[in-house]
Amino acid sequence: MSQLVILTPEEQQVRLDRIRSIMADAGVDAMIISDNANTFYLTGRVFSGYIYIPAKGDPAYFVRRPVELSGSNVHYIRKPEEMAGYTTGGNITLGIELDVTPYSTVMRLKAIYPEADIVNASPIMRRARAVKTHCEQNLMRQSGLKHEHVYRMVPRLYKAGMTDLELQVEIERLSRLEGCLGQFRISGDTMEIYMGNLLVGDNADSPTPYDFAMGGAGLNPSLPVGANGTLIRPGNTVMVDMNGDYTGYMTDMTRTFRLGTIDPLAVKAHQLSIDICHRIEETAKPGTPAKDLYFIAEHMAEEAGLHKYFMGHRQKAGFIGHGLGIEINEMPVIAPRSKDILAEGNAMAIEPKFVIPGTGAVGIENTYLIMADRAECITNAPQELVSLD
């Protein structure tokens, strides 16, 4: 038998307090949580089942799998209907994760609490998770250190004549040997990517189905994103944007490499990306509107005459950054119409990128923690355009 809740009691309390404060604002009496990311947040582990969080009192844990978990308020169930005997029903306001739970599952949960007023728990959990605790910040810093170590090795992994896929596979291998979990956790079930993205030359300009910052045709139309077998040639850039999940918490980092001499326009755009990140790093503090960071980046791209290539060329992304942690698409969103205001404890990735036709993608991406008085960069691999040869 092992304890279901792996978090220390103090750490779990911090997270529960944050969630309950948002629940109270929203007038929510209880929530039923089952999404893997939220389950991990609340307990420190993923299990199959449900967590019932009342506004007051201890959470209850309803487990289908794995067997042999123990702890107070841990109940083994075969069907969600068995929760009814242990939880308060009646005329309450009950939160369910409506943005991520399939309709059929929600209807089944609703039927267990027929008198309850059902509201959406997804925004409550999203808001709570946007502010990382000290423990979470440290897990992100640990991922950042591993991530950085792998990126520093990229030039040594390259061998002349490699394709994008061949180089990506060597980075995947090293990442995994360093403990990378691989799984690219994205909220919602529509976006799919395997272990990250490595883009060479004009493949970076291939539009994808996903609202990722960069493209790539992929190897197969069933997973049309990323490397497509392009040979890395002199004059190409190689943009590396690979998975940084070493602790259950991801960092997101992009670095760009080059083979031979590349178009001066690409060199200029890459330097501008570094400059944009520096400017944003200086600006981002608790209280800064997220959309201001977008406009800083957009303005700098326009001033440099590089707007045409900014955040994509044939297809453009509508953001320059995003919150992240357990998942790659958390709050805050760094986009022109974002209403998010930076808060102490936010973690965000900033990725002002450019696609230069004939050369490839350039630019960098860093993950920052928003501290009381500054933004702390936790992805510290060299930023310059590093040569592969």
Added chain:
Amino acid sequence: MSQLVILTPEEQQVRLDRIRSIMADAGVDAMIISDNANTFYLTGRVFSGYIYIPAKGDPAYFVRRPVELSGSNVHYIRKPEEMAGYTTGGNITLGIELDVTPYSTVMRLKAIYPEADIVNASPIMRRARAVKTHCEQNLMRQSGLKHEHVYRMVPRLYKAGMTDLELQVEIERLSRLEGCLGQFRISGDTMEIYMGNLLVGDNADSPTPYDFAMGGAGLNPSLPVGANGTLIRPGNTVMVDMNGDYTGYMTDMTRTFRLGTIDPLAVKAHQLSIDICHRIEETAKPGTPAKDLYFIAEHMAEEAGLHKYFMGHRQKAGFIGHGLGIEINEMPVIAPRSKDILAEGNAMAIEPKFVIPGTGAVGIENTYLIMADRAECITNAPQELVSLD
């Protein structure tokens, strides 16, 4: 510009005919499809948007991303509400994929067709996809050949002193270099695994949150499945159950390796797994009840006195096989209460496995296509317990 529909017109027609026949039985006038697996099935590619399938007439394609797709009835939209202008609303019976689409998304789609009677499109698509076309069967055979090639190389990838993770990473690398897409596509968003499972020794007996046939503690409680860093020691078995998606269609194959001399009980159980697969291969034909295959396996395990170790030890799986294709959990389900009847064109993985405490997991898994008069095995790596040294 490239054509949205990659399938040949003939191939798409076969699939549409099959879907429409099931729609007609269910009295469904139209369906809105957006799940990636179903989108790939209907067009040959994944895109972000919706496919509207009327009972009669041509499908309409509503695309958010990628840009630059063309074809008849292709409409670019920013919001799903824009579909209303192009599609028949009114008092119709409208199918939506209720088993996989988040509740919030379904409510938004419902609001576009306020007079429609909403029914579940998920079982319709599941039933249609359970019978593979000749084209799909060939894509599965192609995956099976690549998958087999990689498994034959496993003994050459092993080096003395490796951990489970180190060997898994070398298999991941070779698979990827051979064109494996990596992504492990599972219907529903609750089950997560990265690229497959390699289990050594007693880690095979660690219960997981998922209804997979085998366990493993994993590297981190955020992804608690599979390899956990166990050193491969003499007397251990190494069960390899890695991703076989090379074409958008997966094969599922398990092979077991050993280091040194292992417990005779494990040798016996491994041979029984091979025997069960042979017996099932001889039995499975169009018309065979799926549950009969389960009972054959269970009965053979009982007769051999190995029931205690069958399909897990501390935690048991409730099935011995599953349909597969675009996703790893399709119809038919090979379980004691399954109502599925095998049909020509089904693809199924059969995985009668055993966990022997102190040794590890043993057994094999094969993928079969159900042909008119027989089951065709498409995963033909050697089945015996191959030695790694």
